[in-house]
């Protein structure tokens with residue numbers, strides 16, 4: 323099996339899978355209980371929180387564990403909206419993840435106005451347009467750091483500086499950038515992270531908050547997580563997340579260099595095979611692990627299914643609904659035509675991939691491309 327869809331999810335590190343049942347045995351006490359086995363669960367959580375906080379240079383109380391980034395994003399947007407008395411405008415990019423865009427849609431039904439900032443053809447947001455869109459009603463600016471379909475990295479520091487200058491809370495979805503890119507946390511009030519993008523299991527994430535902005539929690543109940551996210555903590559997965567972060571931090575340089583090397587090998591090989599491919603946002607810096615390719619004269623779906631038949635897994639940014647491919651809203655926002663988005667395939671590499679994986683994939687693309695090209699004629 324060759325898995326090249328690491329922006330969708332990653333395979334948990336072996337060291338984590340190996341330990342899950344022993345952590346479950348050891349740390350089953352409820353962290354809210356005052357007796358010793360409860361308190362030992364509590365201390366595991368606090369140790370993990372402290373470790374993760376350090377990776378972002380923030381204090382432990384700023385880190386709130388959640389079940390996933392979707393929950394983090396919902397908490398941040400709805401929480402800010404809830405405390406807003408008179409302001410009712412939120413500025414987002416048009417290429418936010420669905421968990422942000424659809425929360426925005428929900429809030430627009432509650433009377434909020436969602437304004438989308440302009441972007442250029444490479445998918446970078448227009449900072450002057452952002453400034454123009456800010457007014458006395460702006461309650462939040464939310465811009466994703468690294469886009470999950472294209473890998474485009476936003477200049478999050480400059481955006482954060484604008485937010486600070488206008489004294490508006492700034493939120494960034496850092497799901498695809500955490501650890502891989504520098505995150506200027508001093509300019510970001512709220513950010514979201516998902517464990518399963520960095521080789522932890524699915525079902526764990528966190529948010530970083532700015533404690534001076536007292537937003538409403540999404541979940542009310544027993545008051546866990548400083549009263550900000552009630553519900554008995556998922557200790558085993560919090561421990562797993564800490565371990566994944568630890569492995570990433572320990573090997574950061576090796577991992578990042580490896581990912582860039584695999585990506586370069588792939589892009590160069592692909593250009594030799596099919597010279598008229600288009601690499602999305604090739605002129606700007608993109609994440610080490612993501613490349614979005616627009617192939618000439620095929621439907622992405624056909625190539626994806628061909629590769630699937632060879633046990634190679636890649637994806638299309640386009641969502642499949644009712645059996646048909648919908649054009650990717652991200653690529654449409656970048657200015658691509660519907661027809662071009664239907665030809666786009668996303669390859670995303672992981673630290674478990676090898677050069678052999680890339681060479682085999684290129685070999686299969688060579689064979690598969692010739693076959694699927696015929697489907698259009």
Ligand code: PLP
Pocket residue numbers: 329330389390391392393419421466468469470495497498515516517518527
């Ligand atoms: N934000 C981005 C950029 C993502 O890529 C994803 C996952 O696809 C999410 C948010 C949602 O993450 P989760 O699966 O943890 O809810």
